Amino acid sequence: MIHWSIQAEYCKGCGLCIDACPKQILRIDPDVINQKGHSPAQMTDVSRCTGCGFCALICPDCAITIAK
Amino acid sequence: MTGPILMKGNEALAEAAVQAGCRYYFGYPITPQTEIGAYLAKRMPEVGGVFLQAESEVAAIHMLYGASCAGKRAMTSSSSPGVSLKSEGLSYLAGSDLPALVVNVQRAGPGLGGIQPSQSDYMQATRGGGHGDFRNIVLAPASAQEMATLTMRGFDLADKYRMTAMILADGTVGQMMEPVLLEPAQPLNIEKPWALTGTQGKREKNIVTSLYLSPAELEGKNLSRFARYALAEQNETDFEAFCMDDAEICLVAYGISARVSRSAVSAAREKGIRAGMIRPITLWPFPTEALRQAAKQVKQFLSVELSMGQMLTDIELAVRCARPVTLVSHVGGVILTPEEVLHAIDHAVEVSA
Amino acid sequence: MTMFRKPRVMTATQTHYCPGCTHGIIHRLVGEAIDTLGIEGRSVGVAPVGCSVLAYNYFNLDMTIAAHGRAPAVATGLKRANPDSIVFTYQGDGDLASIGMAEAVHAAARGENITIIFVNNAVYGMTGGQMAPTSLPGQITQTSPSGRDSALCGFPVKVCEMLAQLDGPAYIARVAANSPKNVLAAKKAIERAFRNQIEGKGFSLVEVLSSCPTNWGMSPKDALGWIDSAMIPYYPLGVYKDTSRKGIE
Numbered sequence: 280m281i282h283w284s285i286q287a288e289y290c291k292g293c294g295l296c297i298d299a300c301p302k303q304i305l306r307i308d309p310d311v312i313n314q315k316g317h318s319p320a321q322m323t324d325v326s327r328c329t330g331c332g333f334c335a336l337i338c339p340d341c342a343i344t345i346a347k
Numbered sequence: 348m349t350g351p352i353l354m355k356g357n358e359a360l361a362e363a364a365v366q367a368g369c370r371y372y373f374g375y376p377i378t379p380q381t382e383i384g385a386y387l388a389k390r391m392p393e394v395g396g397v398f399l400q401a402e403s404e405v406a407a408i409h410m411l412y413g414a415s416c417a418g419k420r421a422m423t424s425s426s427s428p429g430v431s432l433k434s435e436g437l438s439y440l441a442g443s444d445l446p447a448l449v450v451n452v453q454r455a456g457p458g459l460g461g462i463q464p465s466q467s468d469y470m471q472a473t474r475g476g477g478h479g480d481f482r483n484i485v486l487a488p489a490s491a492q493e494m495a496t497l498t499m500r501g502f503d504l505a506d507k508y509r510m511t512a513m514i515l516a517d518g519t520v521g522q523m524m525e526p527v528l529l530e531p532a533q534p535l536n537i538e539k540p541w542a543l544t545g546t547q548g549k550r551e552k553n554i555v556t557s558l559y560l561s562p563a564e565l566e567g568k569n570l571s572r573f574a575r576y577a578l579a580e581q582n583e584t585d586f587e588a589f590c591m592d593d594a595e596i597c598l599v600a601y602g603i604s605a606r607v608s609r610s611a612v613s614a615a616r617e618k619g620i621r622a623g624m625i626r627p628i629t630l631w632p633f634p635t636e637a638l639r640q641a642a643k644q645v646k647q648f649l650s651v652e653l654s655m656g657q658m659l660t661d662i663e664l665a666v667r668c669a670r671p672v673t674l675v676s677h678v679g680g681v682i683l684t685p686e687e688v689l690h691a692i693d694h695a696v697e698v699s700a
Numbered sequence: 701m702t703m704f705r706k707p708r709v710m711t712a713t714q715t716h717y718c719p720g721c722t723h724g725i726i727h728r729l730v731g732e733a734i735d736t737l738g739i740e741g742r743s744v745g746v747a748p749v750g751c752s753v754l755a756y757n758y759f760n761l762d763m764t765i766a767a768h769g770r771a772p773a774v775a776t777g778l779k780r781a782n783p784d785s786i787v788f789t790y791q792g793d794g795d796l797a798s799i800g801m802a803e804a805v806h807a808a809a810r811g812e813n814i815t816i817i818f819v820n821n822a823v824y825g826m827t828g829g830q831m832a833p834t835s836l837p838g839q840i841t842q843t844s845p846s847g848r849d850s851a852l853c854g855f856p857v858k859v860c861e862m863l864a865q866l867d868g869p870a871y872i873a874r875v876a877a878n879s880p881k882n883v884l885a886a887k888k889a890i891e892r893a894f895r896n897q898i899e900g901k902g903f904s905l906v907e908v909l910s911s912c913p914t915n916w917g918m919s920p921k922d923a924l925g926w927i928d929s930a931m932i933p934y935y936p937l938g939v940y941k942d943t944s945r946k947g948i949e
Contacts, residue, residue, distance in 0.1 A: 289714055291718075291719035292719060293719040294920060295720055298921050298924075315714075317719065330703055331880075332703055332704045332880075335703075336704075336880040336883045337879070338724075339715075339717065339721055339723065339724030339725050340715060340724050341705075341706035341724065344702065344704060344705045345703045345705075346702045346703060347703060370781075371777070371780060397780045401806075402802050402803070402806035403802060405770065405773075405802075405803075406770070406776075406802065406803050406806065407773075409770035409773035410773045410774070410777035410780070411777060412774050412777060413746075413764075413776060414777035414778070414780060414781035416744075417777070417778050417781035417782040417785070418781075418782075419782070421781065435767055435770075436767070439766075439767045543744045543764060544762065545741050545742040545782075545784075545786075546740070546760070546761065547741040547742070548740065548741040552756075552760055552763070553763075554762070554763055555763075555764040555765075556756065556764060557765065558753060558765050
């Protein structure tokens with residue numbers, strides 16, 4: 280079981296994690312705007328997440344935490 | 348140390364730095380101060396210190412910046428064209444409130460100029476010498492002995508006020524050999540809790556910076572720095588008064604010009620002329636109050652300097668132009684003779700009469 | 701078990717970098733190396749002038765800011781004065797490869813036992829996208845509006861290739877921060893550059909090809925692609941010098 284979380288306030292909505300995800304299960308959450316005015320990334324289906332960490336590796340803002 | 352040793356001024360300065368606890372020297376060769384580096388290249392390894400010949404004057408002063416960040420006594424030395432290159436570092440040292448000892452054994456300028464003695468970096472030294480509002484403590488040795496004693500004092504003042512102390516010498520004082528008594532130094536031991544030694548996991552991080560993006564914060568930094576400068580002006584101003592008790596003509600001179608002026612004053616006294624001299628030992632802070640007091644008594648000031656009236660401006664400011672100030676100078680590496688200065692004193696007497 | 705999280709040595713402060721700028725990744729890799737090697741208490745960083753001038757806000761480390769380009773000289777002073785410190789500089793391409801070239805080359809030639817993280821994004825970022833010493837031929841910038849004309853302003857500086865010719869350095873490598881695979885390789889190189897210093901091996905420099913979506917006028921995704929398609933062909937990745945490899949030393 281993978282625990283995937285994002286600190287939405289740190290996310291700048293750059294979308295690099297979305298492109299890096301091999302399972303294509305991340306997206307920009309259009310319903311949220313953080314204090315800096317960015318719409319953060321969001322996990323859409325954690326059951327398919329393998330915990331490969333590509334999203335965290337490419338995230339410039341250390342916003343993603345992954346735990347098993 | 349036992350009795351006096353015959354030393355070049357530059358060597359006396361270098362040995363005094365070691366005695367003052369300086370273990371880090373960064374420099375670049377330039378005449379007429381090369382002996383400082385040459386001496387320390389031999390001496391530093393003997394005391395477990397570091398002598399490093401930098402790739403440039405610029406790099407040398409930034410290496411000094413780094414060593415000072417680490418909380419250590421460190422120095423660099425150069426001569427006029429090299430000090431121009433160091434002006435960037437002087438500004439960053441000031442902006443970061445770092446102690447440093449910087450030596451300028453002046454030669455004639457501008458540009459590449461010549462290698463003969465000069466005092467034409469007076470303004471550069473006393474006004475800070477880089478961008479932004481700042482000052483350096485500027486010490487002006489007039490003998491090989493003072494090259495030593497003022498260097499020791501310079502390190503203490505730099506640590507005490509967290510600013511650059513500059514030794515503003517000239518090629519003559521640097522090159523001449525005189526007996527020097529190296530009294531054992533008792534360096535001030537000032538805590539440096541701001542130093543970048545690594546947190547060791549025991550304290551909050553230290554940041555040494557001159558960057559303040561908030562105008563209010565930057566103004567505050569400048570104001571607190573100038574409050575410290577005011578303390579230095581109050582406590583550290585130093586000068587020598589020679590034959591000033593009844594003087595009517597006051598020579599103002601520092602460094603080698605003061606040596607020449609002393610002879611001229613003595614010769615004038617032999618002729619019955621009431622001449623005297625105020626010799627600033629600190630050029631910043633300038634002995635403004637002493638000159639102001641002297642202005643109540645003397646009829647005329649002579650600014651005896653190897654520059655085109657740079658110090659003269661400070662004398663006029665000090666006495667608020669209450670008395671005439673006349674320039675007595677040579678530039679370009681030509682040194683005044685006592686006879687020339689005596690002639691200027693004679694002329695001043697005629698004018699005053 | 702936590703697999704990915706922010707390094708301990710980094711502060712909670714949000715970075716000021718633009719969205720998608722890979723400075724943040726490189727900061728993290730520096731933090732991970734310091735965490736892994738357990739050198740937080742001994743490390744002293746030197747920030748440059750440029751976008752990463754505020755790097756000291758993001759690390760729980762003693763740090764200073766050098767004048768533009770002078771970080772290797774400042775690091776030299778810090779390291780010589782306190783050899784127990786682990787001293788690193790973090791410099792951009794304008795800082796290291798233009799105004800600070802002399803300081804970088806001579807620190808390398810002396811074999812100073814310091815670590816340099818050299819971030820090459822082929823543009824002056826902070827001042828708004830002017831031509832850098834590493835801007836590619838034909839690259840459009842604010843000061844090369846028709847594309848960098850090599851006849852007019854010469855060619856980019858290949859820092860790793862140049863420094864690798866010197867006898868002084870222990871380790872010179874070029875990596876990129878544009879894909880998970882490359883980030884993993886960059887992580888290894890940066891950790892190696894710090895480990896070398898701990899082991900007293902001497903001067904180590906890691907050049908990291910980095911993106912500047914804002915000044916390149918690209919989306920963050922396209923900017924990473926441009927590193928692959930334009931930068932890496934000009935600046936090949938790899939280890940350019942490693943004195944601890946057999947047959948070299």
